[in-house]
Amino acid sequence: MTTQVESLDSFRTRARAWLAEAEPPHVPLDLDGRFKVLRQWQKSLFEAGWIGIAWSKEAGGQGLSHMHQLVFVEELVRARAPQPIGLIGLDVVGPSIDLYGSDWQRAELLPRLLSGDDIWCQGFSEPSAGSDLASLRTRAVVDGDDFVVSGQKVWTSWAHMAQWCALLVRTDTSVRKQAGISYLLVDMTSPGITTSPIEQMTGDREFCEVFFDEVRVPRQNLLGSLNEGWSIAMHTLGTERAGATLRRRVECEVALDDAVTQLRQRGANGPEADRRARAAIGRAHVALRVLDAQTRQTTARLIADAGPTPVDSVDKLLLNEIEQIVFSEIAGLLGPLRAVPGSRPHGLQSERWAHEHLYSRAASIYGGTSQIQRNIIAERLLGLPRG
Ligand SMILES: Cc1cc2nc3c(=O)[nH]c(=O)nc-3n(C[C@H](O)[C@H](O)[C@H](O)COP(=O)(O)OP(=O)(O)OC[C@H]3O[C@@H](n4cnc5c(N)ncnc54)[C@H](O)[C@@H]3O)c2cc1C
Structure with a gap:
């Protein structure tokens, strides 16, 4: 039936x-x-x-x-x-666990990930391995039924509040760097894990340094096969890029609508201020229309269930730039009053727009920087030689 x-x-x-x-x-x-x-x-x-x-x-x-x-x-x-x-679990690492996980991993981990009982973090970046992720040095050696993990991660969002971490580790140093990486699912309450939050320019302490000191991780927590974590990591990053673009596009559109509503409620501000506001809103609107046109193709790929592709990098690159245009145009209208808590320059809520503007600066870094997206587009879509 x-x-x-x-x-x-x-x-x-x-x-x-x-x-x-x-x-x-x-x-x-x-x-x-x-x-x-x-x-x-x-x-x-x-x-x-x-x-x-x-x-x-x-x-x-x-x-x-x-x-x-x-x-x-x-x-x-x-x-x-x-x-x-739990967006990191829901949109970033969860789909990879669903696709590559063992029956035990899927049954044990996914229900609590979905319900929010378990929050996940993504332990990929290290102090010397961000864009060049394959250079990561956090080591895991097999000891009986466990891996023993030592090393350091950085910029790990929500690590201090997470119950689980999707962790990339080096399990073979004798092969080319992508070939010696494994993907572990690590219980953040394991002895030997320390988290140290880092303050962002928004004032939030959302991401952390994470230190692993001989942390024992059961072998059943290996996702996929030993030394085959790189291709799973590429799946995780592709899913992150596609999901973030579609979600942030709608969030930016709604934010712009809210800014226009706030400006309207305030009424006329004099010809010069009104001209500046119209020009800023116009520029932000045009940027969003470009993103909208691009993400129609993303939607078509979603309907076809095409999975992550290098084209996701085109979306992510456009999103990075357009998100920053939208929020810097709105923040520009706040003028110096953006620094005064509770102020309403031209009817705009200064805290909200100043925070959005500062957070948007991270868009061209997280999930892979804009320069790295350009490299992917050049090499994998246009077939240009590696730089
Ligand atoms: C808000 C936020 C949340 C984050 N959350 C997480 C998380 O939860 N988990 C996680 O693992 N990571 C997270 N990150 C880290 C993020 O993935 C890295 O910051 C990013 O991959 C860049 O690495 P890096 O910071 O080491 O910079 P680097 O790689 O050192 O790059 C520095 C600069 O050099 C440029 N560059 C580097 N290599 C090249 C190249 N080959 N060609 C051209 N230009 C190049 C970069 O574009 C960049 O401008 C987060 C970052 C931010 C900002």
Whole structure:
């Protein structure tokens, strides 16, 4: 017997109705408060069946398509509701565990990842291995039924609050660097792990240095095969790029709408200020239309279930630039008053736009820098020689 897949229109109507009733939470500015509220929000979304929409039912998801997932993201953002806290698990490492994981790993880890009971972090970057990720040096040696892990990661988002880490380690030093990497799933409460938060320019302490001192990780926590972690890592990064682009596009569009609404509510500011506001909003709007055109192709790839491709780098590159254009145009309108808490220059909420502007500076770094996306496009899409 075949079951009918819910149409996108019906799904959208159902999502919109639920969000209208759900009273999305107010998100506090402080990190601990934000974490708590967004974790509870993930639980509410999970219990109502809005988490893991495109994940298989066996993995605890809803068994719908990526298009259904995208429709829900659009409705969530348009309802001004926050994202769940566990996006690294849901959008970045979880799909790789679902695809490459053993039965035990999928059964043991994915349900709690979806519900928000377990928060995941991504332990890829190291002090000397960011763009050149394959140079990573955190070592894991086999000892009986365990790996013993020693080394350091950096910029690990939410590491100090996470229960699990998707960790890239070197397990063979005698082969070319990509060939000696393995992908471990590490319990963050294991003895020998220390996290040290780093303050970002937004003032948040969202990411960390993480130190591993002879940490024992059971062999059953190896994802995929020994020394074959590199291709899984490429899957994780590809999924991260595609997912982030689609979500951030809608978030930037809604942010621009909110800025226009705030400017309108304030009314006329004099001809010069109004001319500047019109020009800034126009530039941000044009940038978003370019991203919109590009991501139509991403949507087509999603419908075809094409999986991560080097074309995701074109999306990520455009997103990096356009996100920064949108928020710097809005922040530019704040003028010096952006530094005054609670101020409303031209009707704009200074804290929100100053924070968005500062956070947008990270867009061209996380998930692979803009320069690295250009390298991927040049080498893998255009076939140009390696630099
Ligand atoms: C907000 C935020 C959250 C993050 N969260 C995580 C996380 O959760 N987990 C994680 O593992 N990492 C995370 N990162 C780290 C991120 O992935 C790295 O910062 C990124 O890959 C760049 O590495 P790097 O910082 O070592 O810079 P480097 O690689 O040292 O690069 C420095 C500069 O040199 C340029 N460059 C380097 N190599 C080349 C080249 N071959 N050609 C041209 N230019 C080049 C880069 O583009 C960059 O401008 C996060 C970063 C940010 C900003």
